Amino acid sequence: MIYDSSALILAPLSGFTDAPYRRSARKCGCRYAFTEMVDAASLTFAFERSKDLLLRYEDEEFLGVQLLGGNRDHIREAVEKINRFHFDVLDFNLGCPVPKVAKKCAGAELALHYEEAVRCFDTVAKYSKFPVTAKLRILDMDDPEPTLKLCRGLVNCGAQALTIHGRVKKAFYSGTVHHHIIKAVHDTFPQIEVIANGGVNSVDSYLKMKEAASCSRVMLATGAMGNPWLFRQLSDPANYVPPTFEEWRSIIEEQTRGMVELYGPECAYRHARKIYHDYLKGRGFNGALRALASATSSESDLRAWLDEAEKTGVMSHAAQ
Ligand SMILES: Cc1cc2nc3c(=O)[nH]c(=O)nc-3n(C[C@H](O)[C@H](O)[C@H](O)COP(=O)(O)O)c2cc1C
Numbered sequence: 001m002i003y004d005s006s007a008l009i010l011a012p013l014s015g016f017t018d019a020p021y022r023r024s025a026r027k028c029g030c031r032y033a034f035t036e037m038v039d040a041a042s043l044t045f046a047f048e049r050s051k052d053l054l055l056r057y058e059d060e061e062f063l064g065v066q067l068l069g070g071n072r073d074h075i076r077e078a079v080e081k082i083n084r085f086h087f088d089v090l091d092f093n094l095g096c097p098v099p100k101v102a103k104k105c106a107g108a109e110l111a112l113h114y115e116e117a118v119r120c121f122d123t124v125a126k127y128s129k130f131p132v133t134a135k136l137r138i139l140d141m142d143d144p145e146p147t148l149k150l151c152r153g154l155v156n157c158g159a160q161a162l163t164i165h166g167r168v169k170k171a172f173y174s175g176t177v178h179h180h181i182i183k184a185v186h187d188t189f190p191q192i193e194v195i196a197n198g199g200v201n202s203v204d205s206y207l208k209m210k211e212a213a214s215c216s217r218v219m220l221a222t223g224a225m226g227n228p229w230l231f232r233q234l235s236d237p238a239n240y241v242p243p244t245f246e247e248w249r250s251i252i253e254e255q256t257r258g259m260v261e262l263y264g265p266e267c268a269y270r271h272a273r274k275i276y277h278d279y280l281k282g283r284g285f286n287g288a289l290r291a292l293a294s295a296t297s298s299e300s301d302l303r304a305w306l307d308e309a310e311k312t313g314v315m316s317h318a319a320q
Pocket residue numbers: 011012013014015016036037066093095096135165173197198199200219220221222223
């Protein structure tokens with residue numbers, strides 16, 4: 001078994017789930033997490049530049065790496081490089097819808113080409129020393145068969161778990177999640193672990209996902225952006241206590257410190273500014289505070305906007 005039966009898993013999120021980001025989630029109860037997706041061609045041709053994506057803190061309990069690619073030579077070489085590191089699973093991306101990726105026939109576009117998708121995954125499975133899994137989108141909103149066909153191909157190559165994002169490629173990251181297609185995958189492949197993904201950002205959406213998709217294992221993505229406490233909340237809704245201002249502040253400060261260590265201040269604050277906006281979202285902070293977050297480019301700027309945030313007193317009564 002890869003995941004325990006009630007696993008809550010932090011999704012791979014490109015541009016977000018680096019090691020400092022995952023550390024914040026882990027402080028809030030996240031046990032299972034993924035790296036951002038790593039491009040097979042980048043690992044093949046620019047290994048030194050892309051290997052930061054493979055960083056794993058020593059205390060990370062479970063970490064999967066996610067590979068993206070559509071060229072089998074690059075995939076093979078990338079997998080051999082990944083084998084030098086330590087991961088708990090190697091996941092293959094068959095769900096990324098962005099045009100830059102689709103143009104290379106990788107991600108969700110590759111999933112539309114059954115034969116080639118299975119051949120690529122077979123290459124991953126053949127060369128990986130880690131258990132292999134895949135993350136894909138549903139291929140049709142009404143008919144489960146196209147999705148089941150692809151899943152069957154992946155399972156036959158040795159997939160030990162499949163994460164199903166219940167939206168089609170053209171929906172990108174929003175809109176209806178088609179739970180019944182995820183359920184069809186769950187019911188058809190009892191021999192593997194099926195993880196449900198899409199639209200889980202609250203206790204209600206979590207319970208709905210588990211019931212309608214029949215899956216006890218759920219992957220959190222945008223719902224946990226700026227709200228790593230969602231892990232704690234969903235693990236024990238009855239006893240959940242929202243973060244205090246001090247807890248919220250300390251997570252932001254520690255994540256920023258980790259990013260500065262990893263990338264240097266300039267690059268770190270450039271990345272961190274978008275993360276600050278996620279942390280502000282839905283907590284009742286005003287526009288002036290968001291503007292201050294956008295202008296943060298040093299430790300003293302960070303201290304200044306967090307001090308301002310404290311003065312608003314908003315977190316003492318904000319709904320989480
Ligand atoms: C900014 C961003 C980056 C993402 N990066 C990845 C990625 O690297 N690999 C992947 O499989 N999915 C990626 N996804 C998709 C998410 O993992 C997830 O499948 C999707 O957001 C649906 O879940 P949600 O509705 O709970 O957010 C990304 C999504 C977003 C919004």
